[in-house]
Amino acid sequence: xxxxxxxxxxxxxxxxxxxxxxxxxxxxxxxxxxxxxxxxxxxxxxxxxxxxxxxxxxxxxxxxxxxxxxxxxxxxxxxxxxxxxxxxxxxxxxxxxxxxxxxxxxxxxxxxxxxxxxxxxxxxxxxxxxxxxxxxxxxxxxxxxxxxxxxxxxxxxxxxxxxxxxxxxxxxxxxxxxxxxxxxxxxx
Amino acid sequence: xxxxxxxxxxxxxxxxxxxxxxxxxxxxxxxxxxxxxxxxxxxxxxxxxxxxxxxxxxxxxxxxxxxxxxxxxxxxxxxxxxxxxxxxxxxxxxxxxxxxxxxxxxxxxxxxxxxxxxxxxxxxxxxxxxxxxxxxxxxxxxxxxxxxxxxxxxxxxxxxxxxxxxxxxxxxxxxxxxxxxxxxxxxxxxxxxxxxxxxxxxxxxx
Numbered sequence: 001x002x003x004x005x006x007x008x009x010x011x012x013x014x015x016x017x018x019x020x021x022x023x024x025x026x027x028x029x030x031x032x033x034x035x036x037x038x039x040x041x042x043x044x045x046x047x048x049x050x051x052x053x054x055x056x057x058x059x060x061x062x063x064x065x066x067x068x069x070x071x072x073x074x075x076x077x078x079x080x081x082x083x084x085x086x087x088x089x090x091x092x093x094x095x096x097x098x099x100x101x102x103x104x105x106x107x108x109x110x111x112x113x114x115x116x117x118x119x120x121x122x123x124x125x126x127x128x129x130x131x132x133x134x135x136x137x138x139x140x141x142x143x144x145x146x147x148x149x150x151x152x153x154x155x156x157x158x159x160x161x162x163x164x165x166x167x168x169x170x171x172x173x174x175x176x177x178x179x180x181x182x183x184x185x186x187x188x
Numbered sequence: 189x190x191x192x193x194x195x196x197x198x199x200x201x202x203x204x205x206x207x208x209x210x211x212x213x214x215x216x217x218x219x220x221x222x223x224x225x226x227x228x229x230x231x232x233x234x235x236x237x238x239x240x241x242x243x244x245x246x247x248x249x250x251x252x253x254x255x256x257x258x259x260x261x262x263x264x265x266x267x268x269x270x271x272x273x274x275x276x277x278x279x280x281x282x283x284x285x286x287x288x289x290x291x292x293x294x295x296x297x298x299x300x301x302x303x304x305x306x307x308x309x310x311x312x313x314x315x316x317x318x319x320x321x322x323x324x325x326x327x328x329x330x331x332x333x334x335x336x337x338x339x340x341x342x343x344x345x346x347x348x349x350x351x352x353x354x355x356x357x358x359x360x361x362x363x364x365x366x367x368x369x370x371x372x373x374x375x376x377x378x379x380x381x382x383x384x385x386x387x388x389x390x391x392x393x394x
Contacts, residue, residue: 023250117238119371122370135203158196160203
């Protein structure tokens with residue numbers, strides 16, 4: 001039986017309300033994907049507009065949050081393709097820009113720690129970044145993440161594992177650089 | 189370090205994705221292999237850092253440009269209202285949004301910050317100097333930028349809002365952006381004018 005127009009409208013309004021509730025999480029996911037908060041919001045806006053156009057495609061048994069995450073992800077991939085921005089994944093950390101963080105008691109060290117994790121995350125290949133953000137930050141099970149990314153569960157599992165390994169390696173390297181910088185400063 | 193373990197299995201173990209049959213074997217590897225233990229500890233640590241870093245998005249107000257399309261009434265497919273009426277509805281919704289935003293701001297300002305993750309920590313060295321200079325000399329909405337010598341670090345401070353409390357103490361909210369290479373971290377701060385005339389940061393919101 002085809003739903004009446006007023007039923008459709010009511011459902012559309014309910015989904016919009018749900019979207020508003022999901023916006024903070026979508027922004028977090030987009031920030032995990034994108035390198036800049038403004039670009040992340042552009043991405044969410046773009047995805048929301050796309051989703052609004054397609055609300056009638058949401059079926060009763062569709063998990064609405066996964067559906068929205070999938071749109072954010074596909075819009076992001078589209079943007080990457082358009083911008084041909086798939087080069088230079090591994091921007092390795094340099095030593096000289098960490099010397100300001102030698103005082104671990106101040107807020108400065110938090111700023112630099114935040115920069116370190118951000119730098120390390122951005123250094124991951126996009127496909128690994130999406131997988132680790134969905135599982136580790138957004139808390140999706142491998143099966144759900146696989147649906148969002150349109151990948152086999154095994155691929156998601158191996159990407160999350162590899163991303164973890166790379167993140168740990170990058171953060172360790174940053175930590176060693178910082179310790180070296182502190183040692184050099186104290187040795188002077 | 190040469191890996192002697194299956195990192196996918198360890199990662200799945202951390203995420204609670206292993207079934208009860210596979211779990212004992214992985215736990216045995218963690219107990220017996222130091223590099224496997226390192227992998228798990230590093231993964232847990234970096235995961236916590238990652239969540240802490242990205243969770244700031246949950247604390248922030250969602251910008252109007254994202255909310256507006258969702259709070260407007262969906263145009264009806266049949267029997268659409270005349271354009272003039274639709275424009276008036278849009279205008280009314282915008283005014284309501286503006287008023288709501290204003291009232292929320294007023295409420296938050298008078299009752300203290302209601303957002304999470306606020307903490308007081310001293311800014312030191314160059315950051316403090318740039319913040320002081322910006323708060324002392326720049327109007328709200330204008331930015332003061334400083335580059336750290338030859339190092340690729342740029343600090344930009346933008347005062348956002350100025351107000352006084354009941355005792356007449358001046359407060360300024362500001363946005364601190366620290367850019368290193370192509371990475372940027374944004375922090376919001378709240379400072380007050382101390383009795384000696386200098387600005388003191390009361391809280392930072394990472």
